[in-house]
Amino acid sequence: MRIRFLFVGKSDEAEYARGVERYVARIARFSPCDVVVVKEEKPGARADAERVKTKEAERLLGALQPRDLLVLCDERGKERTSAEFARDLRGWLDSGPSAVAFAVGGAFGLDLSLTPRARAILSLSRMTLPHQMARLLLAEQVYRATATLSGVAYSK
16 A cells, blocks of 8 residues: 655755655555645735645645545644554554545644544644644654664664
8 A cells, every 4th residue: 555645835944855755765665655845825925824824725635536545734733652553544544545644734724624634633733833844754654664664773
């Protein structure tokens, strides 16, 4: 089964982007893995966060395949230990989707209109994280989970 990362906007911080690329390459040893970047919406002169999130949600939905299982990364979601996350990932992969797709929003986060399409909402932290850091943290945890599920020792 495939793992897909859906990110809003290109990474403007090279060190985070390199980290994500490194973990995606490691994940690919265990499962096909790809990154889809959808265009971020420009906030405009008055920074209308709701309009921005709505447009970005439309683009994220457009990037999904019909049988993708969507997992939203949002601070309002359920916190999990790494072991719990690995068990959940196994269940999601075993449920037969074309891919498990993890969505990370842009600067304003994710729009709630995505919730009905999502199988789960995952909190990476109760703290608000920069979306570039959230991408890296998510990629690392997915790598950790896929290594664990494959019976391979985690390596840095």
